[in-house]
Amino acid sequence: MKTTSLRALVAASLLSLGPSLWAAPIASTPNLAKAPPPSETPAAATPTPLSKPAEAAPAGPAVLEAAPGVWLTQFTGMTAVWADLGDGIVLIDTGGSAKDAKALKSFVSLTAKDKPIKWLVLTHLHGHVNSAEGLLDFLSPETTVYVHSRVSEAFKNAVVMMAREVPPTIAVSGTMEIKGKKRSLELTALSSPAHSNHDIFALLPDISLAVTGDLLTPGSCPDLTDPSADLVGVLAALDILEKKNVKGIVGSSGGSSDPAAEIDVTRGYLRRLLKLLFENKQENTPAAKVASIIRLDPLQGYCPTAMDSRNAISLYERMGPDGRLTPGNAARPKAQNE
Ligand SMILES: [Zn+2]
Known part of the structure; x- marks a missing residue:
């Protein structure tokens, strides 16, 4: 994961996003104060910066409203996304620490006007996106958890080990939909290991x-250091x-806002x-020599050596x-059918 500062990460995201999808950034923390509205001029291709220059900006993470009723925030090494599906909120990932989870919880509550988190999607169970302590904070009988079928039993066992009540849990395989009254979220659970052996992406x-x-x-280049990454x-x-x-x-x-280009560069x-x-x-070739070959071919900017x-x-x-x-x-979490 990149270790760039949070502010730089968020700023970089904003600069790479097109204005149509990301027209209404919200400056935040701790009060989620509204940022000045983005310029109406068509020439303003760059979205309004999330924060004022560093010296004037409040400390801490920030929230963007990506579209009406869809928000995101970044912590180190992860982005949490939540959306109002009409009759409740779906949250995707919970943060890499108890502190991040606590901040995220307050962001969700403030932006979603206290609508309940009815659904929780875990893209994967690495600590940098879903730390155990932070995740526990979001578990409740009213929140249904969606986790890859390959690790759903391991997830439930881990919750029991931490002396907590197991929430309603859906083992995701293939493609499925979470249907809200106003909007739906599609989930795809990969059948083969990729970043981990239990990746889900959402749409x-x-x-x-x-x-x-x-x-x-x-x-940036994907992290492929998980022992089951492929x-x-x-x-x-x-x-x-x-x-x-x-x-x-x-x-x-x-x-x-240019997925085709991102897919191309990642493929390359x-x-x-x-x-x-x-x-x-x-x-x-010995592994040490492979490392030096990599160092001789640096990928400026895209992948730190x-x-x-x-x-x-x-x-x-x-x-x-x-x-x-x-x-x-x-x-390696045991597959349900193993
Ligand atoms: Zn990961």
Whole structure:
């Protein structure tokens, strides 16, 4: 994950977003005060900045209203999105710490005017998007949790281990819909490992917005260091996403109103890595040398060299001579049918 400051991340997201989808940013924290309205002039292609210059801006994360009734905020390493479906709020991911979760809860409550969080979608169970402590704060008998079927039993067991009541839980496989009275959310659970072995991405069809978690991270290369991460799986996920033909994407690193370009650049990165790793595997190149090859070919801006190397080595060590990846030894949540 990028370690850029939160303010820079949010600002970068805003600059990369088109005005149509992102016309009404809200400055926030702690009071969610309304930012000045964006300029009406058609020439103003850049959305109104979320915050005033740093010295005048309040500290803390910020909330954007991406479309009427759809909001997002960024914490380090993740973006949380929530939407009013008419008869309740759906929240996608809960934050990487108890502190972030607490802030997120107050943002949801303020923006959604205390409508209940009726549905909670977990794109995956990495701590940087859903920390255990933070997630617990959102569990309630009134909130139905949607989690990939491959880890739904592990999720419920973990809740029991933490001495909490297991909430209503839906094991997501394939594609399904959460239907609200005014709007729906489509979920796609990937059948193969990609960023993790239990990725879900979400789609708000009425505003043509995909929430991709860590599968597609606008402006930066995906993190492939999970012991079950798979390059081919991410490529397959991009194919599925491409067919959805969305107009906007929100990933853990921010948002983009040019999904086709983001998909292209991510594909290019994955193919480069796949080719480089496979060719070196054929020649039995030591992992240390692969790392130095990566360092000689820096991807300015898109993928910090340290992260590029981490991705490469993590995958290379699990790659067989045929180019296939075997899952690593770190705890792999058990599939329901395993
Ligand atoms: Zn992740």
